[in-house]
Amino acid sequence: MRALRRIWSRLAGALTGPHREAGLRDEIQSHIEMQTDDNLRAGMSPREARRQARLKFGNIELAKEEYRDRRGLPRFEALLRDIQYALRGLAKSPGFAMLAILMMALGIGANTAIFSVVNTVLLQPLAYPEPDRLVQLVINYPGGPDVNLSIPEFLNFRGQAEVFQDVAAYDFGGPGVNLTGGDLPERVRGIHVSADYFRLFGAQIIAGRTFSAQEDLPGAGRLAVISHGVWRRRFHANPDLVGRSISLGGEPHSVVGIVGPSFQPDPPADVWLPLQADPNSRSPAHYLRGAARLKPGVTLDRVNTQLEVAMAEFRREFPQFHADASFTVWPLRYTDVRDVREALFILLGAVGLVLLIACTNVANLLLVRAAGRSREIAIRVAVGASRGRLVWQSLCESLLLSASGGLLGLIIGHAGVRALLTLYPSNIPRIGEDGSAVALDWRVFVFTFAVATATGVLFGLFPALISSRVDLRAQMQEGGSRSGSGAHQNRIRSLLVAVQLALAVVLLVGAGLLIQTFAALRAVQPGFDAKNVLTLEMSLTGSRFQKTAEVTRVVREAERRLHNVPGIKAVASSWMLPVESAFGAVFAIVDGSPAYKQYPKPALMRPVSPGYFDVFRIPLLRGRLFTDRDDAMREGVVVISEEMARKFWPAQNPIGAQIDIDYHIDDFVAPPRRIIGIVGDVHNDRLDREPDPIMYLSQAQAPDGLTTADVSIIPITWVVRTEGDPFLMSTGIQDELRQASGGLPVARIRSMNQVVSQSLARSDFNTIVLGIFAGTALLLAAIGVYGLMSYSVEQRRREIGVLHGIGGRSGTGAARRSSSKGCGCRRSD
Amino acid sequence: MSTKEKNDVWQGTLSLMVLKTLDVMGPQHGYGIARRIEQTSGDLLAINHGTLYPVLLKLEQEGAITSKWGVSDNNRKAKFYRLTKAGRRQLESERRQWAQTTEIIAAFFARGETQ
Secondary structure (H helix, E strand, O other), X not given: XXXXXXXXXXXXXXXXXXXXXXXXXXXXXXXXXXXXXXXHHOOOOHHHHHHHHHHHHOOHHHHHHHHHHHHOOHHHHHHHHHHHHHHHHHHHOHHHHHHHXXXXXXXXXXXXXXXXXXXXXHHOOOOOOOHHHEEEEEEEEOOEEEOEEOHHHHXXXXXXXXXXXXXXXXXXXXXXXXXXXOOOOEEEOEEEEOOOHHHHOOOOEEEEOOOOOHHHOOOOOOEEEEEHHHHHHHHOOOOOOOOXXXXXXXXXXXXXXXXXXXXXXXXXXXXXXXXXXXOOOOOOOOOEEEEEEEOOOOOHHHHHHHHHHHHHHHHHHOOOOOOOOEEEEEEHHHHHHOOOHHHHHHHHXXXXXXXXXXXXXXXXXXXXXXXXXXXXXXXXHHOOOOHHHHHHHHHHHHHHHHHHHHHHHHHHHHHHHHHHHHHOOOOOOOOOHHHOOXXXXXXXXXXXXXXXXXXXXXXXXXXXXXXXXXXXXXXXXHOHHHOOOOHHHHHHHHHHHHHHHHHHHHHHHHHHHHHHHHHHHHHOOOOOOOOOEEEEEEOOOOHHHOOHHHHHHHHHHHHHHHHOOOOEEEEEEEOOOOOOOOEEEEEEEEOOOOOHHHOOEEEEEEEEOOOHHHHHOOOEEEEOOOOOOOOOOOXXXXXXXXHHHHHHOOOOOOOOOEEEEEOOOOXXXXXXXXXXXXXXXXXXXXXXXXXXXXXXXXXXHOOHHHHHHHHHHOOEEEEEEEOOOHHHHHHHHHHHHHHHOOOOOEEEEEEHHHHHHHHHHHHHHHHHHHHHHHHHHHHHHHHHHHHHHHHHHHHOHHHHHHHHHOOOOOOOHHHHHHHHHHOOOOOOO | OOHHHHHHHHHHHHHHHHHHHHHXXXXXXXXXXXXXXXXXXXXXXXXXXXXXXHHHHHHHHHOOEEEEXXXXXXOOEEEEEEEOHHXXXXXXXXXXXXXXXXXXXXXXXXXXXXX
16 A cells, blocks of 8 residues: 555656656755754854755755655656657658558558447447347247247247346337328338337336336227427427327327437337237237347346247147247347448458558568668667667657557548448448447547557567667678668568568458459349339328228329329339348149148249339230239239249249248138249349249239238338439329328338449448458558568669679669569578 | 665664654654754764655655645744654554564574673
């Protein structure tokens, strides 16, 4: 304790030196004066009195010196002196210092940039209370995990009260909710949530309450909890709104509560409606997500053991569900980032290579510099400087360089990543609008500091060790301008350049591969024509659209109106879009045997209106397409893709075959459908995957149950082919759609080209970033080679001059000799 | 023994004397402490007053004493040192150690003489 105190006050002493110095002088002064006073009183002459007083005190300077040694921290002050020395050294060669700092800033800045994204996406906790205890409910299929749950599965999870404190289900808010009754109808983000949702995520309620368990049962009435934002924007922060009725999806809903602005859920929402899931549901539709809060102290292992038992029970009750699936959980945070983790780690690795290249460059520069100073070093060794001291001093210099580089890098990196994320949409989750959530926090500072220190040691220690190994005798012999340019050092410099080039090549190859992917993805024939197609979404929620016929009526009306608009070539309705997604279903081929339903086959399924194939120009290969007469009154028909025909009817003609589809609503209940046509393949999921088999239903023939499920999960998508730029006609199209639907709002208007490029955004982003890194690496490596070449030419100037003198043609022999040096460590003179 | 080690021993003894002096006299300036040590030792111990100041600094750093600028009896500006509670404890423990050491040394020499 006493020692600690002494260290502290010493540290303070080291920092307050000048002030204390004056105090000491005054104190000694007053001491001598008091002694003089006493001596005078004893009868001495003034002169004698003063002389005796000084004698008595002893050597003033010695006392002061001893005092100072005690007061400050001699080591600390020596460190300051070393830093001053290093600063002076660097100031003497500002070109070298600036180049080194710039290279370090580039290397460290790139690392800071990528790390700040990694930090935001992977490291920062979710913005809910105690996020570590939040888990996502997951079903593990043989083909991979899936976070989509059906109601029976959610209810099973909710039954595991031994491990879960709260369990909640919520949908994606896909269709949105039409908020009407104001000046302008508006589609807001609305999601259905089970009663525990708000408690699970720790939502703060600023007025009213949330749904009770009773209100979360089917038929419990139309209720809503609304966000702070909607409350202020649409209802002018009316303090009496709770208990009143608002119009959502054309129906009155009673507002029970308002959520505070601090609650930022994912998926984002403006309005929450009770899920009101039927406790006796046997529906296999997977349209919910589930999350749970673990009880304190419960481990993931414990949960999984419990879930194994639960799955066994579940399988007994719902044998038709998944024979070989299992229930599991993972940290909630993992759900959104699992797709980007790998890519981010690859970028972090690539950027590490860039830093290594920068390090070898600076190390080379330091070696060259040390060679120039070998005289000075030899002299210092000769007068007794220890090797440790020499190493320490050159380390000081490199740490100073890397610290300055780190500081500059922090600025460059932060500005760079923000600019990049603003310029190139990346679709990376959790980074906010244009990367606004990517901020500098303590983790980024610590990271940058650690990287700067580590690189300072990395590139500084090696040259420091080499240059401090001075052989005095060799020094005398080599002498002159060739001082310190021993064969050994040359070999090391060549080796460093070789390493650097190798690293740059690795990065270039990586970037090259990505660019190839980039080009390949653009060359992929998506199977449809995206040019001049406008897509618009419309939410069809509410009791008005529970039957297929009601949706068909709106679709027909919209088609009728839009066909009359000049410049519009084709119109159709769809659920979701090519490239983005489609729901999956299973079907069985009706082949006369009674057990055919036991062999379900998977395929995508999309109900569309007849104009769909015209809008996207998907070619008809065989048979016929839908017409307006393929409605509910007639035989059910289906158009399949070429891939589906090839996969399931490899040797036969599928046209005319009958299939029975399980819509994941209830088991095979609708009558079989007849295949009437085969169309070209379309990339319905992602461009980088082979087209999956897909079957198209006529929208007008979709089973009511399927329509009910679709409208509650996703919006209907209108697709319109225009003659020219589709955006020029956007306003007119929106008007017609609004009128056709009786005033429903239109939202998310995109051209099909935008849809395609959004689907590629993330891989484009990776390509651009890696391309930038590879370019930087190449530049750094080039600087490194240039530095080495110019140095070795400089060294041989005399030699080259002699060659000139005896008539050698410039550029031949000398150039050959120096180029053999640059190309690696083949020669070592 | 190097000069430094000699100093350390000397400073150890001196600091004990400083503490005792402040204990007896209350707050005192450096000159006063030096005079008092000289007088108490019956002028046997003629110290260079300058050596006192590093010792005072060390004691202050350890928290055994505190200092404050004030005015001496003769109206001179001077820095006054005062014993703290911790200093009093330190004095007590060092006094005990000192007594023990002298006892041991005395016993050691006594035996040496009888042999």
